[in-house]
Amino acid sequence: MIETLRKRFTEYFNEEPIICRAPGRVNIIGEHTDYNDGLVLPFPIEKAIYFAASKRQDQEIHIHALDLGEETVIDLNNPTSDLQWTRFFMGALRVLREDQHSICGFNVMINGDIPFGAGISSSSALTCGFLFTIKHLFDLNYSKRDIVFMASRAENGTGVNGGKMDQFAICMGEENKAILLDCRDYSYQLIDSEVKGAKWCLFNTNVEHNLAETEYNDRRADCESALTAIQERNPEIHSLRDLNEEKLNDFIDLISKTEFDRLTHVINENNRVLAMVKALTETNLHMAGELLFESHQSLSELYEVSCEELDFIVENLKKREDCIGARMMGGGFGGSVIALLKDHAEDFEDLESRYLDSFNLQMDIIPVRSKNGISILT
């Protein structure tokens, strides 16, 4: 794929490009916690988006999206675009302007193998990759860590009002490691992601519900409104991270039953992240599996971000001897299930065909392991 990209770029622009790789990410556990100052445990994967780029002498950005078979030109003197797929780039250009990084025109050609809608963060890979490519083309003085925050600002307002887990995993990840990230202060620790006797695998539902963005933003709003009510009584609670189940009971009269359920999920999910780190460190597969199933149940019943297709896959995996644990991953309402499978697990034909019969949809199985975060390939 990289060689094809290089070749196409050279043929088209008649120049040697720099090539940037921006991976997708998975998350072992810690869902809907990042925007609540909570804990997450993601890692970058092999599937990635690649950017080939070279500088131009004018003020134009020529973008070729090979997978889409589309191209466009953005004029830096008057940057506008009504193409849906350029919205992350437009966001990134706005952030560069706001931060007073000056650039001139460039050519960029993009391809990749991250399936869109699988919940492995193709949008953040696009935004982070674009910013990293520009940094290298123009020798700009922002770091990978800065890109986490720049990309998050760039993506804001484009749909999902997300946290910073995805950008952090994509920019800061390292091969064979998962990132135990504390979204209160963005401190982190690297944990071994490889588990002896087991392997990580995604089951892509190939479902992307229309309501995903609105529902996601609604869940975030539920957490924020509950927090505001709680803070009126106790201003020392800065975020949901300052709560535990016992403390939450002190505020039960201030919040709705739905808000109570949402907060219960967030509080317990943070605890599950720490318990998962312990389980993985001690190679306690039984505990790791229990935590994944518990997380799924909580996301489905308390946070209400699952869907029939995700529940179907998790319920069916649960019945298999070779599945240690599984749960829905990412924002929800479609996307993928992440599962921890025993090393010998194979043959999911029966599950695939029953999934097809039930939903008239193909299910994709994607083995994953931790790879490097964003990089320039030489």
Ligand code: GLA
């Ligand atoms: C999406 C968002 C992330 C995170 C997850 C849920 O992937 O982009 O920031 O909130 O959902 O954990």
